[in-house]
Amino acid sequence: xxxxxxxxxxxxxxxxxxxxxxxxxxxxxxxxxxxxxxxxxxxxxxxxxxxxxxxxxxxxxxxxxxxxxxxxxxxxxxxxxxxxxxxxxxxxxxxxxxxxxxxxxxxxxxxxxxxxxxxxxxxxxxxxxxxxxxxxxxxxxxxxxxxxxxxxxxxxxxxxxxxxxxxxxxxxxxxxxxxxxxxxxxxxxxxxxxxxxxxxxxxxxxxxxxxxxxxxxx
Numbered sequence: 001x002x003x004x005x006x007x008x009x010x011x012x013x014x015x016x017x018x019x020x021x022x023x024x025x026x027x028x029x030x031x032x033x034x035x036x037x038x039x040x041x042x043x044x045x046x047x048x049x050x051x052x053x054x055x056x057x058x059x060x061x062x063x064x065x066x067x068x069x070x071x072x073x074x075x076x077x078x079x080x081x082x083x084x085x086x087x088x089x090x091x092x093x094x095x096x097x098x099x100x101x102x103x104x105x106x107x108x109x110x111x112x113x114x115x116x117x118x119x120x121x122x123x124x125x126x127x128x129x130x131x132x133x134x135x136x137x138x139x140x141x142x143x144x145x146x147x148x149x150x151x152x153x154x155x156x157x158x159x160x161x162x163x164x165x166x167x168x169x170x171x172x173x174x175x176x177x178x179x180x181x182x183x184x185x186x187x188x189x190x191x192x193x194x195x196x197x198x199x200x201x202x203x204x205x206x207x208x209x210x211x212x213x214x215x216x217x218x
Contacts, residue, residue, distance in 0.1 A: 047127040047160045048212060054130025058187030060208045068097070071154070071213050075101040078209065084150070088112055089119040091139040094154055109144075118148035123174075123182075124167035125160045125210070131186040132210065133167045135179035145183055151205040153185075156215040 052062045065071035075097065079087075087105040089098050098105055098119060105119070112118075120140045124133040132153055134145055145151065161167050164184070171182060188208045 047162055048157055050127040050162075051125050051130055051160050052212070054127070055187070055210060056130070058130055060130065060187045060210060063209065063211045065211055065213045067214065068100075071097060071211055072101045074211060075103060078152075079103045082117070082150075084116040086111075086115045087117050087119060088115040088144060088148065090144075091121050094119055094121050097154060109140075112143055112147055115148055117150035117152060118144045119152040119154065120144065122153050122155045122159065123171055125155050125212070126164055126167055126184075127160055127162050129164065129186055131164070131184045133164075133171065134183050134185060135171065136181035137175060137179040145185065146205075148205055150207045150209070151185070152209045152211070154211045154213065156213050158215050160212075 048064075052064070055062050063074050065074055079101070085104075087098075087103065088107075088109075088111065089095050089105045090107045090109055095105070095107065106115070118140070120134065121138055122132045122134050123138065125131070126133065132155070134140075134153075161170065168182075172178065185208065188206050
């Protein structure tokens with residue numbers, strides 16, 4: 001009578017289960033390219049207009065800036081109205097605008113715990129949902145997107161795309177390796193877990209501002 005090692009018996013059973021699972025996955029879920037356009041109406045308006053409309057619907061605040069001069073002025077007005085004292089901005093391409101606006105800020109990522117507002121760029125803006133795609137490769141790190149009470153995003157018209165798939169394809173083509181964090185922001189943070197009452201800023205920024213700079217040649 002053959003005596004088998006109990007450990008070997010258990011390992012053989014695990015291998016058999018894995019093999020069966022792999023066979024079921026291969027036969028039940030064939031790979032295919034999902035085309036969501038067949039379920040959605042075409043975006044008839046300009047993508048920037050569609051993005052602005054959908055952003056406002058999810059309680060985001062939108063400012064269109066036809067040129068850099070208007071962007072600088074809009075930033076100055078917002079800072080004058082809100083009187084923030086602790087602002088974080090660590091992305092060099094965005095700090096250029098903040099410097100020209102004369103707004104004091106910190107570029108030290110370690111001081112993020114005490115900030116009142118964070119100013120960042122973005123990867124893409126999605127017209128269909130009014131969402132903003134951001135990543136850890138922008139230069140702001142990972143914590144700022146969820147930690148800042150107020151998030152101010154400076155984007156460009158050339159970053160507006162129609163669909164989420166367009167934004168994800170763009171990010172894949174932009175970087176040799178996918179960033180360690182890719183997030184999609186759709187309006188201020190919100191929850192209705194407590195007594196079904198909507199609360200903004202529960203798990204992240206309570207206010208979201210998007211300044212859209214027109215960078216297309218007229």
